[in-house]
Amino acid sequence: MIRPAPHLAAGARHAGWQEAGTLPRLLPAGFAAGPATLAEHRARYGPEPAPPRSHPDRLRLIGEVERAGLTGRGGAHFPTARKLAAVAAGPDPVVIANGTEGEPASAKDKILLARSPHLVLDGAAFAAGLIGAREAYLVVHHSVRDLVDEAVAERGRAGRVRFRVVTAADRFVAGEASAVVHWIERGVPAPLPRPPRLADQGLGGRPTLVQNVETLAHLAFIGRHGAGWFRALGTEAEPGTMLVTILGAVREPCVAEIAVGTPLQEVLGLAGGVSGPVQAVLLGGYSGHWAGPDALARPFSAAGLARLGASVGAGLIVALPTDVCGLAETARVARYLADESAGQCGPCLFGLDAVAGELARLADGHPASLATLHRWLGQVDGRGACAHPDGAVRMIASALRVFASEAEQHAQGWCCGTAGTPVLPVPPRRAR
Amino acid sequence: MSGLVLRVDPIACDGRGLCAEALPELITLDDWGFPVIQPGGVPAALAGEARETVRICPKLALRLDRGTDHG
Numbered sequence: 001m002i003r004p005a006p007h008l009a010a011g012a013r014h015a016g017w018q019e020a021g022t023l024p025r026l027l028p029a030g031f032a033a034g035p036a037t038l039a040e041h042r043a044r045y046g047p048e049p050a051p052p053r054s055h056p057d058r059l060r061l062i063g064e065v066e067r068a069g070l071t072g073r074g075g076a077h078f079p080t081a082r083k084l085a086a087v088a089a090g091p092d093p094v095v096i097a098n099g100t101e102g103e104p105a106s107a108k109d110k111i112l113l114a115r116s117p118h119l120v121l122d123g124a125a126f127a128a129g130l131i132g133a134r135e136a137y138l139v140v141h142h143s144v145r146d147l148v149d150e151a152v153a154e155r156g157r158a159g160r161v162r163f164r165v166v167t168a169a170d171r172f173v174a175g176e177a178s179a180v181v182h183w184i185e186r187g188v189p190a191p192l193p194r195p196p197r198l199a200d201q202g203l204g205g206r207p208t209l210v211q212n213v214e215t216l217a218h219l220a221f222i223g224r225h226g227a228g229w230f231r232a233l234g235t236e237a238e239p240g241t242m243l244v245t246i247l248g249a250v251r252e253p254c255v256a257e258i259a260v261g262t263p264l265q266e267v268l269g270l271a272g273g274v275s276g277p278v279q280a281v282l283l284g285g286y287s288g289h290w291a292g293p294d295a296l297a298r299p300f301s302a303a304g305l306a307r308l309g310a311s312v313g314a315g316l317i318v319a320l321p322t323d324v325c326g327l328a329e330t331a332r333v334a335r336y337l338a339d340e341s342a343g344q345c346g347p348c349l350f351g352l353d354a355v356a357g358e359l360a361r362l363a364d365g366h367p368a369s370l371a372t373l374h375r376w377l378g379q380v381d382g383r384g385a386c387a388h389p390d391g392a393v394r395m396i397a398s399a400l401r402v403f404a405s406e407a408e409q410h411a412q413g414w415c416c417g418t419a420g421t422p423v424l425p426v427p428p429r430r431a432r
Numbered sequence: 433m434s435g436l437v438l439r440v441d442p443i444a445c446d447g448r449g450l451c452a453e454a455l456p457e458l459i460t461l462d463d464w465g466f467p468v469i470q471p472g473g474v475p476a477a478l479a480g481e482a483r484e485t486v487r488i489c490p491k492l493a494l495r496l497d498r499g500t501d502h503g
Contacts, residue, residue, distance in 0.1 A: 351462070385442050
């Protein structure tokens with residue numbers, strides 16, 4: 001299990017931490033390991049944000065969220081206020097706090113739920129108040145299910161909101177918003193056809209707000225302190241902080257909280273700094289982008305990474321050491337992503353499998369066609385009901401750019417990789 | 433332009449391929465036999481054929497939407 005960064009785990013005094021421009025916000029510094037109890041939580045963060053009392057009050061607070069500029073921290077970075085407004089318009093809405101985190105390399109949602117479960121509950125209850133919901137589902141990774149159950153039991157009912165805890169499906173696509181709804185409804189962790197939008201007809205046909213658990217934790221702060229406080233960190237265009245998972249060629253792999261726009265080199269410093277030369281970084285997640293070492297000088301923000309064709313995604317940062325083959329790493333992850341297709345859409349089911357096969361041949365030094373690979377990537381992109389195939393295509397296409405010279409070497413039977421241990425975690429293959 | 437756009441529901445689609453035979457002007461098949469809709473919407477001259485193609489899809493996976501490619 002990945003640990004929180006050392007600067008979050010101990011040392012920092014919490015008195016005065018609520019000043020607007022200080023870190024950390026989400027992960028409680030100065031507490032022993034284990035979740036903050038409700039009493040500790042209230043002592044630290046103050047009482048829960050007051051729910052809106054009237055419809056105009058609701059609109060005013062949704063306006064405050066809009067001014068804060070909070071976006072979805074699950075990876076898509078959609079403006080939270082727009083989702084709130086869309087769902088608030090309908091009858092009998094419901095909130096789903098999404099802590100599925102099916103990404104095998106990412107640990108930030110699990111760490112957040114394990115350390116600050118009450119912050120997520122505050123955010124879910126506050127979101128429910130904003131849209132007029134009486135029910136909030138918490139869909140959480142099995143490793144933190146018990147901790148979340150205990151936190152919910154500690155609170156009883158928070159005002160009018162009833163919490164229901166569900167163990168998430170441990171699959172890569174299970175965290176996609178409609179797949180979470182499908183999972184709760186029928187135990188099927190696969191995306192639903194759209195339209196309709198979840199905001200119109202989601203869980204049981206009700207208007208449904210699906211928000212990542214970290215997004216809700218930020219929302220709990222906006223509810224307490226307002227938009228100005230939230231915007232005191234981060235950039236003008238991308239305000240606030242975000243959790244990142246830092247892996248690979250760093251001394252202490254960890255989950256850390258950063259102001260959006262912090263230079264990548266500085267972010268790696270939170271993980272003890274690099275443990276050796278870095279040849280490339282994987283940014284955002286397994287549906288993210290590979291970038292060369294020049295990325296380390298860039299700010300970790302959408303604006304800072306746009307020039308590299310990359311984005312912050314769900315905050316995964318993997319530094320690839322020079323003795324590990326990026327092509328072989330990508331081929332392993334491509335196989336995993338192909339296997340994780342929900343199998344509903346032909347181009348994803350057959351196309352990703354074909355792509356993963358060709359990439360494996362390329363990485364193994366067997367005859368493989370780059371032209372075929374590129375044609376298939378083009379044919380798979382945008383062809384599914386969800387963005388799973390698009391994300392896989394994006395990551396693989398970026399690897400073919402960043403590791404272009406390795407691809408040529410592999411075709412000649414050479415490989416740059418000398419270290420035997422892989423860097424990107426992938427679970428063992430399932431029987432299909 | 434007819435102002436119509438052909439769309440495939442990729443979950444419902446089984447790759448039977450009738451659509452590509454009925455309307456090769458607008459629908460081709462990828463390497464695995466699944467339909468790829470040509471971008472740019474349905475020309476007015478093909479609106480009738482497009483409606484017929486939607487009707488014959490055995491999986492009811494094809495539909496005609498009013499609007500643009502991006503809508």
